[in-house]
Amino acid sequence: MPSLTAGRRRPGLDVTRLVALMGMLGIVLTLAATGYLAQREYQRRFDDAKEQLATEAFFLSDHANRLFEVAMIALSGARSLTVGRSWEEIASNPELARQLRDFADAIPYIEDVWLNDATGQLRATSFAFPSPKSDASDRENFKAAKLPVDELFVGTLIRGKITRRPTFLLSNRMQAADGSFNGMVSVTADLAYFSDYWAGVALPYDARVTITRVPTLEVLAEFPEHGEQPATPAGLSESVANAPSAGQYATHGPDGRFGAFRRVGEHPIYLTVDISDAAVVAGWRSWFANILPVPAVAIALFGVLSWLAIRSSRLQRASQLSLAAANEGLHVEMSRRESAEDQLRQLQKIEAIGQLTGGIAHDFNNMLAIIVGSLGLMEKRLKRGERDIEKYLTAAQEGASRAAALTQRLLAFARKQPLAPQTIDPNRFVAGMSDMLQRTLTESIRIETVLAAGLWKVRVDPAQLENALLNLAVNARDAMPEGGRLTIETANASIDQAYSEAHGNVPSGQYALLAVTDTGTGMSPDIIKRVFEPFFTTKGVGKGSGLGLSQVYGFVRQSGGHVTIYSELGQGSTVKIYLPRYYGVDAEIEKGQSQGDSRPTGSPDEVILVVEDEAGVRRLSVEALRDLGYTVIDAEGPGRALELIGSSPRIDLLFTDIIMPDINGRELADRARVLRPLMKVLYTTGYTHNAVVHNGLLDPGVRLLGKPFSLDQLAASVRAALDS
Template structure:
């Protein structure tokens, strides 16, 4: 080498340098930019070291000079990667700046004259466009100049990255293998090449561990009955150099027999010869026990499947034209399926083919079971066979199987019995509820009736005495006016004022009687349209000019059978109430209509019969009533008017009259919107005569001095007044204070034409007196008078047929008219 380079004076040395093949790498660099300068000018020691580097087949480099400029051979260039060829002539620290912190101290030690070696040193290097981890084994040797001074260093390097990565992979693999062996529940073992010795075994608690080679493993681990089979399988694996695999019984650590699946693979050397066996043994004891239990369970299931009375099937869902999971097919069904469902040969049948009309319902139920995993119990009718089924369904796991199991039985008989029982219970409950409701209504009605009865009894007692007193007052005023005040206007005014007050007192008593349904009614066929039309002038005068009156009268209105005078009072009463509710302005509407109250409506209103009714409704646009006010509106003496403007008997009178007439009354009202009172009166069926036209007002009829009237009255003042009034009217009069005296007079005076008797008398009432008198004198005419009837001549609120009655108090004009009507009536019409 030195000869080829020659001395510094030898020009051939330069030619050798330029022409050497190893120097080709040097020619690829621009040495003018390097501190080393062109190679031709390098010192002898540097040229000699450089040629040594270039001649080596091992990766080598040197660094020379103050900045340690690099020279390296072609074997080293791959280690540099993308740093080549720029690294030629570049400072060492610049080239390997990323690892200088790791090697800088080593370089310094070498420059100090200390050679060193490092094996598999890990470094993070920059090459190939990125940073990566690499390992290197290298030696650093000081480089000296001709004077023996260290001017650089020489490095021989081997990159061991592949080796280190392989070692790491091997270590990781071995670690994973150890972890796998330790983590596995399987036992692991090693056998020698011909299985004459078990080298080691990790039994995992399943079989006994051993780390000492054992030649008696067959006796220790394999029960005698299984040894021949195990050895035969071992021999076949050895002969074929193939995997050993066998299920066999094994002696477990507790001395009991278990089952194992043993697998072993041969480890071959380079010549393909078996060096040892590595194997695992899985504990199949529980699996075998489970399989045995499963076989037993399957046997029991099959026995149960074939013998149970309940139907059983397994269905599997399918995707169909109706969408995903929109159909299912029967994949299993027991013999009882037919007996319970009534459909044969269902296995293989799709539900949409079996029961197309009801398939959607069945699919929805079982699809929910499949998707939710929640079992379900239900009853449902299988319409195709008309059977009611009690069913239980649950999902067959896993869900990917799309299967649902169904157990069911025919409960048609029970269902029908239960339905019949439910219907009976419902009927009983409904009847009990209806009975309770009816009883509640009855009790409420009874309380109302008792309240009315109490008021009625009080009213009757008051009315009898009060009307007798009013009869005396009114009669006396009538006689006073006729006999003594004709010439004195002031006295007549006083008499008329007193009579007006007495009449208003009589009207108050009459309202009390109306509420308690004690007033005697004279029903007749009434055309409500004509009655309302005839009241128009009276209503307009009562309402005043600021209230607009409207009537809506139905065409073809039915007739009703009521007392027309009382109906007029009802309409007038409701109109006046509406006027008071509206104030100065408003609209009052009177409407008539034919209507039908059905059974349902009638059932909700105690005492109301379903049927046809004539409706008379009075509506106003007034202030309206709250529900609380409506609930009390018909109570006697209840009023919302200020003191002095109402007695609280107006609506009570309406209620009493309507109920006494067999009708119904209902209030509809809303606060601020107005009120409608609807009166329903029974339709008059059958033939009837038209209403008699009102006769024109005539003079007070007088008696014939030959006609004899017997007055029977227990009250002396009333009796005397009646005698005086009849005498004033021109009749001959006899008087009696009771029934006994009256009968004696009747026997003594066969010329008596009229028996004028009070109804309510002590011991024997007027009705019984009349009955006895008519037995003696069948042609005798009778006129009753009373302030309170007590059902003597009035029943169900209506005068008995043929009975003639004048209520107390009465005016002399009213008395004259009624006496004349009775005396002039044909004899055949008279009836006691």
């Protein structure tokens, strides 16, 4: 008789069907996630491309503007040669023709110089004397020059009939003493200036770069070249009309392209960089093909899981073994993905280094162009027996000073500068800088200080702290073009463990706070995230290097402190610098102690030994010290220096480079002091080294003069070392 309970079995949950449904759901979710990620990556690639094109347009337009600046110099120089001369004198003067030829030869990418009188007749050129007959009265550039507006006229693309080299004409108005029209000066510029530089730039995808003339929208130069008459970038006209300074443009369709444009200086010229939609899509497809195995494996695993679940009621043991194998495959895939993520992070680091290197090369090339060009013009004038070279000498010195300042800012950002910390009362320090800050700012900006009572002392490098405050003041000034208020506050502050962990493990403890607040334009959150990046700037071309705040960041972090920025658009900005409290009892320095304005000198009975392995630097150092009145002997290396120290009757100061072959400057000084215990030592180097610097701080008692140094810096450092 059958059991009575058999017919009343309670319905149970069908586990195999539930697991199978979960597997199908996993497949659907995997497909949805893959589609979502693919769509986001698709959009990200286009967004990144637009941002990169805007960056390329910024740097390439800055480079392009250099040619127009050089052309303006050439036009001004040629115009100055005609001052006080009639057109008959200009046309009949072979010496003027020679000067025009020398002037054109001395300036790179400037081919010829032309002078037309008020009727349009060609009166003088740099390539022929007497000048050939030519009438420009009906030409576009001459009509523009007759207008009572002192603007640079940019001509159309011209190709040489024989050389086929592309050039274009730049013209400017000449005026008589009473301001009336007196003629036209023109130069021919070589478009190879653009193509030569563009060929060496790593451009994204299938990028096309052009120089376009407005309002005709005629392309003067393009890279890569597609023909003798390049086509205007599609969509540029409407975009320029809506955003005259800079912006983006795009065309849609199978051959669609998009790009960025930027006006070159204040000239009627635009630089464009664009790429095709197809190139970006091709890159995205390649990425999608590379990641496709991941969702495919996941879908396969979900399918296997469903199949194993159905069989689990019959072959439980076999199912368990299959699941174990599947789990092992997941671990292998996870390991592969982790490895790919590590490689991606490494590539991002390399890209960041490349961006930094490009910024350094860009700024140094500009400064070297000033120095090399000025020296070339000085050489030309000196060969002709002319002595009017002060402006070129000043330009070369300014370029060298800017290069040295750039190096110091980079070392500050990299936290590789040698700091000489001293005990400082921040209240007194800020008060001592008030006059300097007021001179830095315009009269329309009012400075206020709010100094806290009982403020803790700090121990930092006073020169670097002064530079940091000056950088912040300059940024505040630029953010308040119409004037405003700059407030500097001090206070005691404490950083707890929670704040420390939330802000990159800033050391917790007690700090002296310096806050600099302006009432300027403020910054958006996207800009705030990048303000400490080197070479990132929101200022116009030529108005900022992008290293001011990165220098502040590097100095504060090297000093063991912390810096933050708070800002809102239209409400101003506040930069807060936290410097560690100093618990010692050292005597504090006085800000703004007066120093003599005269350059300190020496006497012939003071003997200095100069040790430098670089012959050019050694020769200049020796000559400079002799001009200051010292008796100087020199050695090209440590071996010869030790011989002189042992044989010379008197040596008062050892002035030595640190990084040299065989032994470094610190080891040389230690050996020298065994022979001459009372001899003073002054080190010099172009890069801080562990020989005299540890943890970013100069060793006690060490005197260091960084390269490059001026004659005033050399005189002051040598005098201080001898008198110590």
